Amino acid sequence: VLDFSFTPAQEEYRGRLRAFALAELLPGYGERDAEGRYPYEQVRAVLRFAAEFWRGRETERDLIVSGITAEEVARGDFNCVLPSLGPALQREFLAGASPADRDRWLPSLLAGDAVIGLCLTEPEAGSDMGGMQTRAERRGDVWVLNGEKNSVSFLNADVFYVFARTDRDSRDWRGLSAFLVPRDTPGLAFERYEDMGCRAVPRGIVRLTDVEVPASAMVGPPGGAFPMIRHFFDVNRAFIGLKCVGAARQTLDETIVYVTGRVQFGAPLATFQGVAFPIVEAATHLELARWQCYRVLWMRQQGIPCATEAAMVKWWAPKVAADAIHQCLLLHGHQGYSRRLPIEQRLRDVLGWQIGDGTPQIQKLIVARSLLGKGAAMR
Numbered sequence: 001v002l003d004f005s006f007t008p009a010q011e012e013y014r015g016r017l018r019a020f021a022l023a024e025l026l027p028g029y030g031e032r033d034a035e036g037r038y039p040y041e042q043v044r045a046v047l048r049f050a051a052e053f054w055r056g057r058e059t060e061r062d063l064i065v066s067g068i069t070a071e072e073v074a075r076g077d078f079n080c081v082l083p084s085l086g087p088a089l090q091r092e093f094l095a096g097a098s099p100a101d102r103d104r105w106l107p108s109l110l111a112g113d114a115v116i117g118l119c120l121t122e123p124e125a126g127s128d129m130g131g132m133q134t135r136a137e138r139r140g141d142v143w144v145l146n147g148e149k150n151s152v153s154f155l156n157a158d159v160f161y162v163f164a165r166t167d168r169d170s171r172d173w174r175g176l177s178a179f180l181v182p183r184d185t186p187g188l189a190f191e192r193y194e195d196m197g198c199r200a201v202p203r204g205i206v207r208l209t210d211v212e213v214p215a216s217a218m219v220g221p222p223g224g225a226f227p228m229i230r231h232f233f234d235v236n237r238a239f240i241g242l243k244c245v246g247a248a249r250q251t252l253d254e255t256i257v258y259v260t261g262r263v264q265f266g267a268p269l270a271t272f273q274g275v276a277f278p279i280v281e282a283a284t285h286l287e288l289a290r291w292q293c294y295r296v297l298w299m300r301q302q303g304i305p306c307a308t309e310a311a312m313v314k315w316w317a318p319k320v321a322a323d324a325i326h327q328c329l330l331l332h333g334h335q336g337y338s339r340r341l342p343i344e345q346r347l348r349d350v351l352g353w354q355i356g357d358g359t360p361q362i363q364k365l366i367v368a369r370s371l372l373g374k375g376a377a378m379r
């Protein structure tokens with residue numbers, strides 16, 4: 001039977017996590033943005049909250065639960081979401097790491113004491129990951145990495161997951177391997193960007209100059225980085241969709257309260273069709289996007305390939321979320337434009353994730369190729 005319900009435990013978790021996010025995360029969301037301060041304490045608190053809730057029933061703690069975490073944490077603080085996703089995601093992310101590296105990093109990542117940064121994008125390789133030029137050369141027992149990564153979120157990370165070319169004759173994604181590089185490794189240099197949104201999570205450049213890591217730092221097989229990350233992207237795209245939907249849905253809830261109470265022309269704003277219909281449209285789009293995100297997570301859990309569906313939600317969910325938040329901002333009038341409300345910040349934060357993890361055009365290429373064949377949308 002087709003069943004769209006969450007389990008009683010998932011429903012209880014959602015309710016309690018939402019209350020927690022609104023009480024503990026939302027009040028400092030703007031301040032952390034203004035100060036560009038990473039939410040260490042808040043991420044630790046979410047991870048503790050989730051670990052306590054699921055203690056004794058760990059087997060129920062699956063990708064759907066991580067999806068609920070993404071949606072509900074985003075209602076409080078969009079920037080806490082990715083590091084708060086918990087075991088289902090982190091284990092998938094580090095599945096190919098050596099047992100020693102997993103033991104070293106997993107416990108501290110799951111406690112929020114350590115942060116991990118993903119280093120793919122380069123000056124000459126954005127959407128076209130096959131163009132990466134960062135190299136790793138084998139010298140005896142070590143790999144030596146040289147190159148530049150120029151769009152690394154979590155620039156404050158304790159460990160970086162770095163893609164580098166290990167097959168010097170390759171020109172595409174087939175010669176790429178992944179490495180775990182601890183922050184204190186000699187040869188790393190950092191430069192932070194001033195971003196319009198997600199300002200609590202530093203993003204910027206990581207330069208690697210003769211960076212040496214042991215052979216065991218390679219994650220997965222040589223040349224296997226791209227298939228590994230593609231597998232991870234599928235679920236991460238659903239999480240990105242859900243965090244955008246969560247931020248937008250919270251804004252919509254606030255807007256419903258506002259337009260119900262605000263009186264103009266002798267009546268509450270909600271009684272005007274021109275106010276009610278944009279709310280209805282936003283609610284409809286968000287509801288559809290949300291279920292498609294959960295469907296991707298469900299498909300992955302069932303072992304069903306979901307790259308196309310994940311690409312669909314990655315271009316669609318951040319877009320409808322940004323559109324909904326924009327509408328809500330307008331419905332708040334001048335108050336919505338002010339930093340006294342979190343709406344403008346949510347709009348800035350969500351916009352970045354239309355780009356991060358793959359732009360709308362790249363997602364549409366993935367969908368086009370699945371619908372129309374490999375040669376589709378080539379120019």
Ligand SMILES: Cc1cc2nc3c(=O)[nH]c(=O)nc-3n(C[C@H](O)[C@H](O)[C@H](O)COP(=O)(O)OP(=O)(O)OC[C@H]3O[C@@H](n4cnc5c(N)ncnc54)[C@H](O)[C@@H]3O)c2cc1C
Binds near residue numbers: 121126203
């Ligand atoms: C908030 C945020 C967080 C990010 N975090 C990370 C991170 O942690 N690690 C990391 O490695 N990277 C990260 N990125 C980088 C992100 O993955 C890249 O920005 C993205 O893949 C696009 O690459 P680019 O910016 O170089 O754009 P380009 O690839 O140069 O593209 C520029 C424009 O051209 C379009 N375009 C490109 N190729 C085609 C085509 N074939 N057909 C049609 N249109 C095309 C794109 O859609 C885009 O609109 C982040 C970016 C943002 C904004």
